[in-house]
Amino acid sequence: MRIAVFPGQGSQSPGFLAPWLDVDGARDRLAQYSEWSGVDLIAAGTEWDADRIRDTQVAQPLIVAASLLSWNALPGRDHVGGVAGHSVGEFAAAAAAGILSEQAALTLVGIRGRAMAEAAAIAETGMSAVIGGDEASVLSRLDELDLAPANYNGGGQLVVAGAIGALQALAAEPVAGTRVIPLQVAGAFHTRYMAPAVETLRAAAAEVAASEPAVAVWSNRDGRAIDDGSAFVDLLVDQVASPVRWDLxxxxxxxxxxxxxVELSPAGTLTGLAKRALRGVPAVAVKTPADLDAAATLLAADA
Structure with a gap:
């Protein structure tokens, strides 16, 4: 089985959408995505600087829009047998699987980004990547500092979140065998700090229709394949304040x-994790339209 995966926040970089504007229909599609999400995605993806596109309420719609733009341009996507997304990438996966319409996915992710930005403004929090070390020891240290695991990324990488002071304490006295890398994000995503955003997104999600998935789709909650569209949307909502289990x-x-x-744009992070955790499984990162042929070749090989 060949699958498509969709990246999460932090995968964007200034100007990364520029090559995609040469794809037929891309400008019109992005204009529609901008209307649905409430963000000028063409300007964000081609003109705005790193600080501006790091803003949660910009980054989330921008990433999902790029993923769906590249998904629609992907030849042979009918050979895809399953999809999954990392964090906000689950909205792109839901659209690719036919659970949500693209309009619903972009509308909801716009609401999600704004709600999470508002929740992040309540307290001074952040996130750090912890590389290496014994996971049990790391988790024990997090308990001591009242920090929480946010992303279990596999391959020896755990993203943790919580109060800035606690993150600084972790960096000052890291667990043996680990490196602690502060991340440039606005808050403690996928933790209890995001509870207000969950309720906002739940109310919005109740207004959209969910269909049954046309292909296999795996949830970040626990790695299970979900065969009920409404259940997947419920998990999308809850996931805002629960850890991403990409390892599972x-x-x-x-x-x-x-x-x-095949990882869709803005690609690279998930294929990197897969190369460490799924050794021997071929992976293609679709960073620009020039990568579409290689992705199509990979998909066709399993046809």
């Missing part, structure tokens, strides 16, 4: 016999 998703890919992975 990758384990599920292995159990399902995944034999190739």
């Amino acid at each position: 998703c990758m384990s599920a890919f292995a159990d399902a016999g995944v034999s190739g992975i």
Whole structure:
């Protein structure tokens, strides 16, 4: 089985959408996505600087829009047997699987980004990546500092979140064998600090229709394949304040016999994780339209 995966926040970079504007219909599609999400996505993806596109309420719609733009341009996507997204990438996965319409996905992710930005403004919080070390020891240290695991990324990478002072204490006295890298994000995503955003998104999600998935789709909650569209949307909502279990998703890919992975734009992060955790499984990162042929070749090989 070949699958498509969709990246999360932090994968964007200044100007990364510029090459995609040469794809037929891209400007019109992005204009529509901008209207639905409430963000000028063409300007954000081609003109705005790193600080401006780091803003949660910009970054989230921008990433999902880029993923869907590249997904629609992907030749042979009918060969994709399953999809998954990392954090906000789950909205792109939901659209690719047919659970949500693109309009619903972009509308909801615009609401999600704004709600999470508002929640992040309530307290001074942040996130750090912890690389290496013994996971049990790291989790014990997090308990001591009242920090929380936010992303279990696999391959020896854990993203943690909480109060800035506690993150600084972790960096000052890291667990043996680890490196602590502060991340340039606005708050403690996927933790209890995001509870207000969950309620906002839940109310909005109640207004959209969910269909049954046309292909396999795995949830960040626990790596399970979900065959009920409404249940997947419920998990999308709850996931705002719960950890991303990408490690369990990758384990599920292995159990399902995944034999190739295509990561949609802005790509690179998830294929990097897969190369460490799913050794021997070919993966293509679709960073620009020039990568579409290689992705199509990978997909066709499993047809």
